[in-house]
Amino acid sequence: MTSPVLKVEELKKTFKVGFARKVVDAVRGISFAVEPGEIFGFLGPNGAGKTTTIKTVMDLIRPTSGRVSLFGKPPGDMDARLRVGYLPEQPYFYDYLKPSELLEFFGKLYGIDSAERKRRIDRLLDRVGLGHAKDRTLRRFSKGMLQRAGLAQALIGNPDLVILDEPLSGLDPIGRKELKDVISNLRTEGKTVFFSSHILADIELLCDKIVIIDKGKLRFFGSTRDFLKTGRSEVEIVAAGVPEELLARVTSEGGAVDRFGNRTKIVVAGERSHELVKALLAAGADLDAVVPRTEGLEELFVRMAGKSEEAAR
Amino acid sequence: MNSLIRILAVASNTFRESARQRAFIGLLLGALILVFSSLLVSELVVYDQQRRVVQDFGLFFISFAGVVIAVIVGVLLVYKELERKTIYSLLSKPLFRYEFLLGKYIGMLLVLLIGTVVLSGAWFLVLFVRDVPVRLVFLKAVLLIFGELSIVSAVAILFSSFSTPVLSGIFTFGIFVVGRQVYFIDELLTASKGLFVTAPQIRPLGEAVTRIFPDLSLFDVAREILLEVEVSWLYVAQSLAYALCYVVILIALATLVFQRRDFV
Numbered sequence: 045m046t047s048p049v050l051k052v053e054e055l056k057k058t059f060k061v062g063f064a065r066k067v068v069d070a071v072r073g074i075s076f077a078v079e080p081g082e083i084f085g086f087l088g089p090n091g092a093g094k095t096t097t098i099k100t101v102m103d104l105i106r107p108t109s110g111r112v113s114l115f116g117k118p119p120g121d122m123d124a125r126l127r128v129g130y131l132p133e134q135p136y137f138y139d140y141l142k143p144s145e146l147l148e149f150f151g152k153l154y155g156i157d158s159a160e161r162k163r164r165i166d167r168l169l170d171r172v173g174l175g176h177a178k179d180r181t182l183r184r185f186s187k188g189m190l191q192r193a194g195l196a197q198a199l200i201g202n203p204d205l206v207i208l209d210e211p212l213s214g215l216d217p218i219g220r221k222e223l224k225d226v227i228s229n230l231r232t233e234g235k236t237v238f239f240s241s242h243i244l245a246d247i248e249l250l251c252d253k254i255v256i257i258d259k260g261k262l263r264f265f266g267s268t269r270d271f272l273k274t275g276r277s278e279v280e281i282v283a284a285g286v287p288e289e290l291l292a293r294v295t296s297e298g299g300a301v302d303r304f305g306n307r308t309k310i311v312v313a314g315e316r317s318h319e320l321v322k323a324l325l326a327a328g329a330d331l332d333a334v335v336p337r338t339e340g341l342e343e344l345f346v347r348m349a350g351k352s353e354e355a356a357r
Numbered sequence: 358m359n360s361l362i363r364i365l366a367v368a369s370n371t372f373r374e375s376a377r378q379r380a381f382i383g384l385l386l387g388a389l390i391l392v393f394s395s396l397l398v399s400e401l402v403v404y405d406q407q408r409r410v411v412q413d414f415g416l417f418f419i420s421f422a423g424v425v426i427a428v429i430v431g432v433l434l435v436y437k438e439l440e441r442k443t444i445y446s447l448l449s450k451p452l453f454r455y456e457f458l459l460g461k462y463i464g465m466l467l468v469l470l471i472g473t474v475v476l477s478g479a480w481f482l483v484l485f486v487r488d489v490p491v492r493l494v495f496l497k498a499v500l501l502i503f504g505e506l507s508i509v510s511a512v513a514i515l516f517s518s519f520s521t522p523v524l525s526g527i528f529t530f531g532i533f534v535v536g537r538q539v540y541f542i543d544e545l546l547t548a549s550k551g552l553f554v555t556a557p558q559i560r561p562l563g564e565a566v567t568r569i570f571p572d573l574s575l576f577d578v579a580r581e582i583l584l585e586v587e588v589s590w591l592y593v594a595q596s597l598a599y600a601l602c603y604v605v606i607l608i609a610l611a612t613l614v615f616q617r618r619d620f621v
């Protein structure tokens with residue numbers, strides 16, 4: 045059995061705000077573990093507690109209770125620290141430096157010798173697509189470029205575990221694609237990647253495992269496959285000339301039907317769609333579109349919340 | 358060994374920040390002000406007072422400008438890292454928090470050192486123009502000023518590790534002002550009349566102040582220079598050692614505060 049690279053146990057963090065010391069429960073007891081080699085997604089809507097959790101993992105904030113361990117050690121441990129790279133949610137760095145100078149500085153902290161530093165810096169800047177901007181100070185960088193510089197500084201120590209807080213935000217579609225490629229390449233290098241997002245679609249394809257939190261509480265922890273099975277997948281079909289008896293059958297089986305003139309929009313559960321499409325074609329209907337509907341996180345949370353209320357009753 | 362490399366990396370980045378943000382242009386401006394104002398002031402007095410005025414005024418200016426720089430740079434040192442959100446990526450690196458503080462402090466000392474050197478250069482220039490022979494004691498005086506600045510900036514770091522820049526600035530300046538009076542308060546405490554005799558109930562306060570606050574008058578040798586009393590190297594070394602003790606304690610306290618902090 046391998047031991048987890050990152051383990052969070054019953055983590056709680058409470059902030060006290062303002063003069064009144066009003067209590068804000070940012071994280072209310074979550075536990076999960078990340079195994080070596082995994083690409084691990086950390087999902088939750090805005091304000092769920094993702095950044096707070098990640099900052100306790102990076103030892104920037106201290107838990108109110110519970111435990112965090114990196115490679116089996118406390119998060120402040122130097123050996124553990126040498127094996128982790130981190131991209132903060134807000135990628136701001138010393139803006140009077142050029143990206144190569146920033147990497148030079150951070151590289152020294154990892155104890156990398158100067159020849160190796162030079163080699164790595166050139167390679168990394170090319171890898172994150174900043175090869176053309178080597179001679180600009182970070183002050184002149186756009187948000188997306190800063191995000192890339194942030195990724196480079198997270199990777200400078202050649203870490204075994206890469207922790208990225210919302211790495212895809214602020215990037216254009218090409219940038220998002222490139223970043224996803226970087227992440228899957230890290231996997232082929234045998235590294236572990238832990239990254240947060242509030243967009244379900246970012247995570248589905250990339251991640252082996254996910255944790256979903258909401259309002260500081262754990263909602264799901266397991267493999268992405270299992271998650272997608274529990275998630276209700278629906279298919280939307282738009283067709284013309286659909287016979288009435290077929291529509292009646294769809295409604296009786298729990299599907300939804302909407303008419304727009306002679307065209308009809310049908311929404312059915314994923315597992316029924318195959319059969320329905322066949323029936324439609326057999327009945328001579330004109331199919332305009334068959335689209336799988338991916339459930340957004342918000343819908344998912346609404347449904348999950350509904351379920352837990354049901355369970356409570 | 359690795360720890361030293363990391364501390365120096367932080368120090369050199371701190372120094373580079375000042376250099377890149379053109380802090381030294383301000384310094385040159387300060388030096389120009391020193392030269393012109395002391396030349397001007399010395400024009401206003403009779404010839405045989407000139408020598409005294411350029412000596413006194415220059416020394417006062419270096420010390421005063423140094424304290425202003427030390428307080429401002431010191432209280433902003435950590436604050437800027439927080440404000441610009443650069444601290445998250447830095448503290449998540451293999452770097453202990455005490456190494457971070459120490460590196461920042463050493464970087465600042467370097468800035469202060471350059472500041473003192475530039476201002477002293479300007480002062481020596483004025484002395485030369487006014488035909489005052491540059492004596493070794495002037496160099497000793499400047500060294501002592503640097504010792505004082507190292508304490509003041511460490512005080513600034515300590516306050517800024519838990520307070521806002523404005524409050525830290527006020528507190529630090531307050532400590533500087535009181536610190537310059539510690540010698541005087543001490544004399545009052547041993548005197549057979551005066552404040553502590555007429556109001557004995559505040560005696561413990563005076564005793565506490567002299568015990569806790571650094572005696573900054575140690576670093577002020579303007580009177581010795583004026584009276585042409587010798588300032589020995591031993592005295593300079595002892596005073597600098599005194600400064601070092603305070604610095605170690607202050608930075609250790611700042612580290613204690615800093616260790617427990619959340620960087621949200």
Ligand SMILES: Nc1ncnc2c1ncn2[C@@H]1O[C@H](COP(=O)(O)OP(=O)(O)OP(=O)(O)O)[C@@H](O)[C@H]1O
Pocket residue numbers: 059060061068069070071088089090091092093094095096097133242621
């Ligand atoms: N320093 C703080 N003081 C008080 N409350 C805080 C602080 N930081 C975070 N919070 C609160 O803790 C909760 C979780 O915040 P956190 O930033 O961890 O969420 P998140 O999941 O990262 O959200 P997002 O997707 O918007 O980045 C929020 O309700 C937030 O208001």
Ligand SMILES: [Mg+2]
Pocket residue numbers: 094095096133
């Ligand atoms: Mg966040």
